[in-house]
């Protein structure tokens with residue numbers, strides 16, 4: 001597992017450990033939901049937590065179901081959370097998703113001023129936060145996000161690998 005941590009005192013590190021075990025719990029529920037959606041869509045699920053760790057948005061990939069090129073899990077979760085927050089700014093929020101956001105979603109998260117982005121598997125082909133290109137560090141990014149990649153990386157990669165393998169054998 002790869003984590004990116006800030007430097008801090010031990011108290012803060014303790015807090016981060018607690019937070020990360022919480023994030024892992026969320027990731028496990030994301031993986032469960034991804035498997036369900038995997039019957040009709042790429043198994044991707046995203047949730048958004050507010051500053052108190054409450055889930056205010058959830059989305060699964062719905063590109064095929066909705067016939068919507070913007071129907072990525074992150075965008076759907078952002079739309080739902082915006083309605084609940086009644087705001088487009090997410091500085092104090094965290095998004096957790098099982099696959100590294102693509103370039104469209106990475107840009108949307110920068111536009112939304114997301115505080116923290118946590119993802120499981122890296123996407124070396126299309127990832128917008130380090131896998132292929134890191135838009136969060138690009139000079140066009142006016143907002144800096146904290147990014148933690150590789151949370152439960154193996155489990156997250158496995159679900160996607162199985163899904164793509166199945167897709168190939170069906171063709």
Ligand SMILES: [Zn+2]
Pocket residue numbers: 072073074101102103104105106
């Ligand atoms: Zn996307």
